[in-house]
Amino acid sequence: MNATPANVGRAALLRGIRIEARNAGIYDSLTHLFQGYDDSVATIFREMASEERQHGAELERRYGERFGPPPSPGEEPKEVIEAPDLDDPEAMIFDSMDVEQALQLGLRAEENAREFYRRETARTSDPELQKAYRELGEFEETHVRLLQEKLAERRGAKDSAAR
Amino acid sequence: MVTANPIAEATVPTEALEPPWRFNLFARWPWLKRLVRMRSFQFLVILPNLFMFYLFIISALFGTPVGNRNIIIVFVWILWWFMLIAVLVPFGSRIWCTICPLPFFGDWIQRRAVIRVRTGKSPGTENSFFGLHKRWPKRLSNIWLQNFGFLFLATFSALLVTRPIVSAAVFGILFLVATVLALVFRLRTFCNYVCPISGFLSLYAMTATVELRSVDKDECLKCKSKACIRGSDKGWACPWNVYMGKLDRNNYCGLCFECVKSCPNDNISLFVRPFATSDVVVRGYDEVWKACIMLVLALTYSVMLLGPWGRFKDWANVSEARNWAGFGLFAAGQALLALVIFPGLYYVSIRLAKWYARADSVPTKELFLKYAYMLVPMGLLAWIAFSVPLLMVNGAYIISVASDPLGWGMNLFGTADFPWTPLRPHWVPFLQVPILLTGLYYGLRGLHKVGRRIFTDPAQLHRSLVPPAALLVGVTLVFLKLFIG
Ligand code: SF4
Ligand code: SF4
Numbered sequence: 001m002n003a004t005p006a007n008v009g010r011a012a013l014l015r016g017i018r019i020e021a022r023n024a025g026i027y028d029s030l031t032h033l034f035q036g037y038d039d040s041v042a043t044i045f046r047e048m049a050s051e052e053r054q055h056g057a058e059l060e061r062r063y064g065e066r067f068g069p070p071p072s073p074g075e076e077p078k079e080v081i082e083a084p085d086l087d088d089p090e091a092m093i094f095d096s097m098d099v100e101q102a103l104q105l106g107l108r109a110e111e112n113a114r115e116f117y118r119r120e121t122a123r124t125s126d127p128e129l130q131k132a133y134r135e136l137g138e139f140e141e142t143h144v145r146l147l148q149e150k151l152a153e154r155r156g157a158k159d160s161a162a163r
Numbered sequence: 164m165v166t167a168n169p170i171a172e173a174t175v176p177t178e179a180l181e182p183p184w185r186f187n188l189f190a191r192w193p194w195l196k197r198l199v200r201m202r203s204f205q206f207l208v209i210l211p212n213l214f215m216f217y218l219f220i221i222s223a224l225f226g227t228p229v230g231n232r233n234i235i236i237v238f239v240w241i242l243w244w245f246m247l248i249a250v251l252v253p254f255g256s257r258i259w260c261t262i263c264p265l266p267f268f269g270d271w272i273q274r275r276a277v278i279r280v281r282t283g284k285s286p287g288t289e290n291s292f293f294g295l296h297k298r299w300p301k302r303l304s305n306i307w308l309q310n311f312g313f314l315f316l317a318t319f320s321a322l323l324v325t326r327p328i329v330s331a332a333v334f335g336i337l338f339l340v341a342t343v344l345a346l347v348f349r350l351r352t353f354c355n356y357v358c359p360i361s362g363f364l365s366l367y368a369m370t371a372t373v374e375l376r377s378v379d380k381d382e383c384l385k386c387k388s389k390a391c392i393r394g395s396d397k398g399w400a401c402p403w404n405v406y407m408g409k410l411d412r413n414n415y416c417g418l419c420f421e422c423v424k425s426c427p428n429d430n431i432s433l434f435v436r437p438f439a440t441s442d443v444v445v446r447g448y449d450e451v452w453k454a455c456i457m458l459v460l461a462l463t464y465s466v467m468l469l470g471p472w473g474r475f476k477d478w479a480n481v482s483e484a485r486n487w488a489g490f491g492l493f494a495a496g497q498a499l500l501a502l503v504i505f506p507g508l509y510y511v512s513i514r515l516a517k518w519y520a521r522a523d524s525v526p527t528k529e530l531f532l533k534y535a536y537m538l539v540p541m542g543l544l545a546w547i548a549f550s551v552p553l554l555m556v557n558g559a560y561i562i563s564v565a566s567d568p569l570g571w572g573m574n575l576f577g578t579a580d581f582p583w584t585p586l587r588p589h590w591v592p593f594l595q596v597p598i599l600l601t602g603l604y605y606g607l608r609g610l611h612k613v614g615r616r617i618f619t620d621p622a623q624l625h626r627s628l629v630p631p632a633a634l635l636v637g638v639t640l641v642f643l644k645l646f647i648g
């Protein structure tokens with residue numbers, strides 16, 4: 001592929017699609033892991049997986065509008081954007097993961113993704129690519145806000161319960 | 164990170180905080196990886212132990228009741244115990260759990276297979292398990308039960324190590340409980356929360372010179388399947404519920420190698436590492452108390468079995484002396500020392516550390532948990548120092564009992580009449596002292612290492628180390644007094 005602005009933009013969109021798909025897959029795994037163990041935590045991860053899929057679908061739609069149907073996924077994205085992951089390897093043994101921690105974990109992952117796209121936006125001088133990265137960053141920003149709201153709701157509920 | 168003086172010129176050098184070296188054994192010896200990846204691996208290594216276990220039970224039921232003539236007593240409490248504490252744990256982490264027969268039937272029932280893997284959708288896994296697969300109660304999701312269980316068994320140890328039938332009853336009960344729990348609760352609930360052996364294995368496995376870890380943590384971050392903990396068509400979901408992607412200490416990995424089989428990215432390996440250097444995080448009060456209990460038990464056992472105080476031995480050995488008041492005193496004293504007095508002394512040392520280092524901003528809990536690591540290598544080496552004379556003095560029984568396991572007068576290998584000859588008993592103190600001092604060295608070293616993660620100001624760091632280090636030196640002196648008089 002030549003490094004024309006259109007091609008670079010296409011590559012960026014594809015990258016975004018795959019990162020969203022990968023993260024959705026990871027959230028799926030975490031959902032299954034907690035299913036039947038702690039369903040409230042599993043629900044959070046399920047919601048996050050579905051969010052990621054929606055965003056992936058949105059990116060695919062945009063890709064389709066500009067470049068036709070996206071090619072079937074080949075390689076996994078190489079860059080390590082910190083994906084959602086269990087912080088505590090013994091969380092399942094010591095039952096130390098609650099909903100709030102699951103939300104925090106998701107929040108951190110989304111913040112990392114947002115920072116990644118912001119960094120890429122600043123780094124590239126290609127306007128097409130910049131635009132694509134900015135949009136991807138905005139997607140992640142919506143995730144971040146959503147999770148922050150959920151966390152705030154949860155903490156609010158906890159505070160009022162404590163009172 | 165906390166400093167008394169944030170603009171202090173002197174800071175602890177960061178290179179000191181770098182993780183220690185490790186050497187990838189699977190990369191060096193691919194045959195080893197092939198071996199543990201064999202589906203039949205664990206079954207094949209458990210099988211001989213299962214046979215031994217059967218033999219032990221038979222010999223307890225039908226063999227001689229004389230302890231030092233019965234294989235269950237001699238092989239379990241002299242040979243196995245010594246091997247476990249002095250060889251398997253320090254050099255093999257929880258390798259005993261790889262070959263332990265206790266959970267065998269539970270695993271078998273849960274998996275409805277001895278070797279092959281069943282895929283399916285039992286909650287949280289990609290495998291199909293039989294049984295209720297329930298979650299263990301949150302309140303019991305810790306190692307307190309193991310702490311109390313071990314202390315309880317230790318209190319009756321004089322019975323346990325002299326009466327074959329009592330040993331058989333205890334192992335039989337553990338076997339049964341492990342199997343029943345496997346029917347009701349998910350995975351290795353028994354090993355995680357109940358097995359009394361597990362508590363000290365987990366604690367002292369921290370010091371081991373091997374670790375099973377993911378090779379590249381970034382790979383785990385990207386990994387969608389998390390097959391190491393969820394299982395796959397190649398391997399069962401981690402029976403211990405450990406997530407290999409972030410695993411950073413040996414405590415709760417039972418070295419079953421299922422994750423090595425199931426990881427689709429070939430991202431798990433066995434590493435060699437320096438002794439008592441890598442896993443230095445004590446994470447809960449249950450673990451701190453475990454460390455205290457083990458150290459105190461090493462002390463009381465040394466008093467009971469090695470010291471010149473026959474009266475204590477009589478108190479503990481209630482079945483022979485029949486002195487129930489003495490036994491009550493012994494049991495209560497031991498429990499008080501292990502659960503209250505020694506942890507209390509340790510707590511006082513932590514309060515003093517905070518005061519002396521002027522570390523008001525460091526939570527006492529944090530210091531209490533983190534500095535407790537010093538008790539881990541110290542405790543392990545104290546146990547080894549205690550166990551050395553047991554083997555040297557009583558090792559000859561192993562040779563004679565091997566030929567006559569039930570005490571029936573057999574002579575299978577021609578060694579049944581091997582005389583009881585203590586092996587170089589005058590060497591004992593010369594072995595015990597360096598072992599104990601090694602424990603002190605690693606305890607202090609660990610303390611320093613943990614402290615460096617909390618304090619950046621060297622002066623504050625060193626002040627904070629003084630009281631707990633003094634406690635550790637005090638403990639060593641008490642042991643030395645016991646060992647060399
Ligand atoms: S935890 Fe206990 S029962 Fe489980 S494998 Fe280890 S020693 Fe055996
Ligand atoms: S399956 Fe392998 S790569 Fe995936 S998280 Fe587990 S150890 Fe890492």
Ligand code: SF4
Nearest residue numbers: 401416417419420422
């Ligand atoms: S992490 Fe789990 S599956 Fe892997 S060896 Fe340890 S106990 Fe077994």
